[in-house]
Amino acid sequence: MSGELDVSRDNSDNYEQIIRLLEEKINALQTEAESLRKELNYYKSELEKLLSPPLIEATVLDILDDGKVVVRSTSGPNLIVSVSNEIAMNDIKVGMSVALNQRGSAIVKILPEREEPFIKSMEVSEKPNVKYSEIGGLDEQIQELREVIEMPLKNPEIFKELGIQPPKGVLLFGPPGTGKTMLAKAVATESNATFIHVIASEFAQKFVGEGAKVVREVFELARKKAPSIVFIDEIDAIGAKRVDLGTSGEREIQRTLMQLLAELDGFQPLDNVKIIAATNRIDILDPALLRPGRFDRLIEIPLPNIEGRKQIFKIYTSKMKVSNDIDLDTLAKLSEGLSGAEIRNICTEAGYISIREGKREISMKQFIEAINRIKSKKKSEYKGREEKYV
Numbered sequence: 001m002s003g004e005l006d007v008s009r010d011n012s013d014n015y016e017q018i019i020r021l022l023e024e025k026i027n028a029l030q031t032e033a034e035s036l037r038k039e040l041n042y043y044k045s046e047l048e049k050l051l052s053p054p055l056i057e058a059t060v061l062d063i064l065d066d067g068k069v070v071v072r073s074t075s076g077p078n079l080i081v082s083v084s085n086e087i088a089m090n091d092i093k094v095g096m097s098v099a100l101n102q103r104g105s106a107i108v109k110i111l112p113e114r115e116e117p118f119i120k121s122m123e124v125s126e127k128p129n130v131k132y133s134e135i136g137g138l139d140e141q142i143q144e145l146r147e148v149i150e151m152p153l154k155n156p157e158i159f160k161e162l163g164i165q166p167p168k169g170v171l172l173f174g175p176p177g178t179g180k181t182m183l184a185k186a187v188a189t190e191s192n193a194t195f196i197h198v199i200a201s202e203f204a205q206k207f208v209g210e211g212a213k214v215v216r217e218v219f220e221l222a223r224k225k226a227p228s229i230v231f232i233d234e235i236d237a238i239g240a241k242r243v244d245l246g247t248s249g250e251r252e253i254q255r256t257l258m259q260l261l262a263e264l265d266g267f268q269p270l271d272n273v274k275i276i277a278a279t280n281r282i283d284i285l286d287p288a289l290l291r292p293g294r295f296d297r298l299i300e301i302p303l304p305n306i307e308g309r310k311q312i313f314k315i316y317t318s319k320m321k322v323s324n325d326i327d328l329d330t331l332a333k334l335s336e337g338l339s340g341a342e343i344r345n346i347c348t349e350a351g352y353i354s355i356r357e358g359k360r361e362i363s364m365k366q367f368i369e370a371i372n373r374i375k376s377k378k379k380s381e382y383k384g385r386e387e388k389y390v
């Protein structure tokens, strides 16, 4: 009897084992089926993509009373099309980009808003971060910019009340590296304005044939992000006097300049978009740019004088670990003729010299060595340039 019982226990153990094995197999097969289903869906959707006809991009021009829409297709003519039932009529707005079906008879998709690629390549900072206190030796220029840019942007009503028209455009001129870009950024920071930095030479070089369009887009962006400051660096690249408009390149630059002038003329002095331009070559600018209502406020940004150089050294050395022997008056005296950018380079160089010498802090000796290096580098660059022009 007991033997029979044993056999049945054996059998039931065997069954349990078989059931466990089968369950494991079912699980494995289920997992495999799931992954095959996923693979199948992937190939199905790839196949769909490959077989689906391309859509046509278009811009909405008008919405008609009968629910039809006038669009301009990128492939050519204006079309009157209907709107797919999948799209709510209220969502269609003039100016938006949409996709038409392949026959071009209906809007089947609203396309997301895109910025033009050239706008993307520009420096646009919603919150620039340069303070007036970081700029040395330009107190008068800062004061003037505050009055003509910052105050009208922040308190236009005061100007309206008093009947004062601030300038629309300000031109900063002076040698390279004197802080023009820095100043423009600081005014934007302190006016809580978006800073849009465009380099005029790029209008012509990067966007061949599209300079005028880029100018239009930049100002559109400035209005969208207002209050804003458009900073046009190297304005001489498009704003130089031209005697000969013979080549197509010259004509293109002329068109770009005309568009810029038209944009400037289109603004009101108290609009919340301000334009600051900068140049190292005011002598070659087209007088059309400097007429009243355009860049009619000129602010010179010269090389820093001795007091300015001292201030700039103070700004940079205050962020460094310097020894007690640092004498800012002597540094300012020794750096005559150098720009703010070069003084910053001297401070960095002095730091490197100290690191090379294994010092834990930077002393006067390293600063003087750095001044000599930057000066002789400047001299050899200048000589090289002279030789090139001989």
Ligand SMILES: Nc1ncnc2c1ncn2[C@@H]1O[C@H](COP(=O)(O)OP(=O)(O)OP(=O)(O)O)[C@@H](O)[C@H]1O
Pocket (backbone or CB within 6 Å): 134, 135, 136, 137, 138, 175, 176, 177, 178, 179, 180, 181, 182, 183, 233, 278, 279, 280, 312, 315, 339, 340, 341, 342, 344
């Ligand atoms: N007055 C200054 N005070 C403090 N730093 C300065 C000053 N001038 C120049 N710098 C330093 O030099 C750098 C370059 O200066 P910036 O680009 O503003 O000069 P710029 O006049 O616009 O030159 P460019 O004409 O070559 O474009 C600044 O980022 C800053 O570090």
